[in-house]
Amino acid sequence: MQMFADHSFFAWLIVMTIPAFILGVFEKPIKYYGMFASLVFLWLALGHNTVALTYLIVFCLLEYTIIQIYLQLRLGGNRSKVLYWLFLLLSIAPLATYKVLALTGNPWHIFGFLGISYMTFKVAQMIIEIYDGIIKKVSPFEYAYLLLFFPTITSGPIDRSRRFSKDLNRKIPRSEYLELAGTGLYKILLGMVYKTVIASVLYFLMKQYGMEKDMTGVLIYYYTYGFYLFFDFAGYSLMAVGTGYLFGIKVPDNFNRPFISRDINDFWNRWHITLSHWLRDYVFSRVTMSLMRTGLRKRRLTIASIAFMTNMLLMGFWHGLTSYYILYGLYHGVLLTLFEIIRTRSGLYRKYSKEKWFIIIEWALTLHLVLFGFFIFSGRLNALMHWKAW
Amino acid sequence: MEEKVLKILENICGDEVVSEEPDINLVEEHLMESFDYITLLMDLQDQLGVIISPTEYTREEMDTPNKIIAIVKQKLEEA
Numbered sequence: 001m002q003m004f005a006d007h008s009f010f011a012w013l014i015v016m017t018i019p020a021f022i023l024g025v026f027e028k029p030i031k032y033y034g035m036f037a038s039l040v041f042l043w044l045a046l047g048h049n050t051v052a053l054t055y056l057i058v059f060c061l062l063e064y065t066i067i068q069i070y071l072q073l074r075l076g077g078n079r080s081k082v083l084y085w086l087f088l089l090l091s092i093a094p095l096a097t098y099k100v101l102a103l104t105g106n107p108w109h110i111f112g113f114l115g116i117s118y119m120t121f122k123v124a125q126m127i128i129e130i131y132d133g134i135i136k137k138v139s140p141f142e143y144a145y146l147l148l149f150f151p152t153i154t155s156g157p158i159d160r161s162r163r164f165s166k167d168l169n170r171k172i173p174r175s176e177y178l179e180l181a182g183t184g185l186y187k188i189l190l191g192m193v194y195k196t197v198i199a200s201v202l203y204f205l206m207k208q209y210g211m212e213k214d215m216t217g218v219l220i221y222y223y224t225y226g227f228y229l230f231f232d233f234a235g236y237s238l239m240a241v242g243t244g245y246l247f248g249i250k251v252p253d254n255f256n257r258p259f260i261s262r263d264i265n266d267f268w269n270r271w272h273i274t275l276s277h278w279l280r281d282y283v284f285s286r287v288t289m290s291l292m293r294t295g296l297r298k299r300r301l302t303i304a305s306i307a308f309m310t311n312m313l314l315m316g317f318w319h320g321l322t323s324y325y326i327l328y329g330l331y332h333g334v335l336l337t338l339f340e341i342i343r344t345r346s347g348l349y350r351k352y353s354k355e356k357w358f359i360i361i362e363w364a365l366t367l368h369l370v371l372f373g374f375f376i377f378s379g380r381l382n383a384l385m386h387w388k389a390w
Numbered sequence: 391m392e393e394k395v396l397k398i399l400e401n402i403c404g405d406e407v408v409s410e411e412p413d414i415n416l417v418e419e420h421l422m423e424s425f426d427y428i429t430l431l432m433d434l435q436d437q438l439g440v441i442i443s444p445t446e447y448t449r450e451e452m453d454t455p456n457k458i459i460a461i462v463k464q465k466l467e468e469a
Contacts, residue, residue, distance in 0.1 A: 125445075132443035160445075265423055280424050285444040288428045304425050340425065 001044045003154050004239050012044060013243065020247050024177040030248040031145060031168050037247070041150040045114075052113040059094055059111060060147055063123045066090050067130070067138055074130050084131045091127050095120040099321050103390075114154045117318065119147050121158045121278055128282050135162065142168060151243035155236060157254040157274040167249045177248065184245025187238045195235030202228035213384065226374035230258065233272070258370075262363050263343075264335045267370055275315070284311040304340045309333040319377075323389050328377040335369060391438065391466065395459050398433045402426045412455040422453075430458070440465045 001008050016037045023030045046053045070087040098111040106112055126143075129135040138161075146164050147153075172180065202224050210221035237254035244251030254273050261267035268276040287307040296303055309330075316329020342349050352358040375381050382389045399408045403421040407414060416422040422430070427449070434440045440462050452458050 129443075129445060132446070134443060134446050266420075281445045284424060285428050288425060289432065289444070292428075292432050300425075307425070343423075 003041065003045055003150070004236055009044075012041070016040060017243075017246050021181060024172065024181060024246075024248055025174060027171060027174055027177070029171075031141075034149070034247045034249075035141070035145050038145070038148045038150040038153070042148060042153070045154075049113075051109050055109070055111050056113045056115075059113070059116065059119070060144065062094065063091060063119075063147075064140065064143055067123065067126055067143070070127055071130050071135070071138055074133075075136065079131075084127075088124060088127050088131075091123045092120060099317075103321055118152070118154070118156050118158055121275075122146055122161060125278070125282060126161050128286075129162070139165075149244070149247075149249065151240045151247070151249075152251060155233075155240070157237055157241060157252050158278050159249075159251055159274070163252075164249065172248055180245045180248070180250070184242040187242030187245065189242075191235045191238030191240075191242060193235070194231045194238060199228055199231035199235055202231060218380075218384065221378075221380055222371055222375050225378050225380070226371045227259075229374055229377075230255070230271075259367060260363070261366050261370070262359055263366055264332070264339045264369065265343075267366060268332075268336070271370075279311050279315055283314055284308070287311070301341060301344065305337040308336040308340065312336065322379075323387070324376055324379045324382050327382075328373060331373055331376055335373075391462065392459050394438060395434070395462055396455060398430065398437065399455055399458070402429050402433070408455050412459070414455065415453050416455070417449055417453045427452075434462060438462065438466070439469075 001012070003009055019033055020030050020037065023033055042053075042056075046056065066087060070083075073083065094111045095116055098106070098116055101110055126135060126138065130138075142161070142165050145168065146159065146161055149159075149164075152159060206221055206224040206228055210217055210224055212218075234255040241251045241253060252274050254275075256270040256273065258267055258271040261270055268280075284307050287310050288303055291303040291306060310333075312329045312331075312333035313326065314329070315332070316326040319325035319328070353362075379389060381387075396409045396412070399416075400406055403416065403426065405421060408416070408421065414421070428444065431442050431444065434442060442461070442465065447461060452461065
């Protein structure tokens, strides 16, 4: 069974949600049942695949050990940067191993289970915040529930441990739970329309009319792929968020009308939000802070450029060690850097940036730049240019 | 302390409106982008000795001058 895809999943979802709903209505904690439901779904999705299931368990135990050891060392007063980096790299090592092995086809399926990319974000976030001193305790139950929470297990949205725990341990009044459950149901239905109706139609158009190598074919592909990607992924995300709501967890939204973005910064606050904000908070911010402590302190733009490039390149690598994903990251790094230069240096920008006509031009330009980014991401640019993809 | 925070914000946002309207939403008004937020945290540390890590508070908890002042105040009292 595939999560949020197979019909049988939705049948199970209805059955498994009823007890959660009853618990919610009677203001009882949902978390223990939620953990049970997550294990049931895990079994339905992976039960037939012993190798994947084993690696998932090994991964969770391994990461838990890494987190607990680092937490004890840190609480004992160790603030060593070297130690911090060691544990951070250790926590990312399984994912890195998996990504590198993917290049060889990974015949033994080492760490090959769906969701490893998303789980790694949660684990790395915990290590980083332990170093920062804002995580002082990691409960095994909350850790396991965060990683295995079935609505978000395969493809996000990427929640944060402290936020998740707060939701988990809060008593939700009945009226609020009903509101939450209603919104959740609405999101699930909207997500279904996005994914099974709109995305499917766009996909059909794209495959039917957009595959020719002439100008029309390229243009049709260019104008449909980005929107297809949005409705497909935002549709899934809405269903995941909505399901989370029914289980009493306010899973963060992943999209906020990305195609109305007026500039590229704005876009990354609206597109795959939990990924881009994760990178902003744990990569961009950290790179910026360490560079500011160096002799570059006054060279604002140099620091911003390095931080944006590192951030987006890492995003590319995370999508996969494939040439067009890395090119996609590089492309967005350059766009963000250029925008930062314009935003801070251009007198014209400062003068007109509040005018309506300016905003319209800026919006149209951003939209086309963003669609070109998706064109790269799809691998179509590589194919058209006959660039050897790897 | 309040004045110092406002001065830092004015500098970062490049607009005096932050002192005139201390409840203005800095994120929605595009006055404080990702890079500016980090600059703010660094300046608070260097000039007031207040250490705030990038994810200690959400952006929504730090999106107006008044909210920022309240958090800095609370941090100073704790210290």
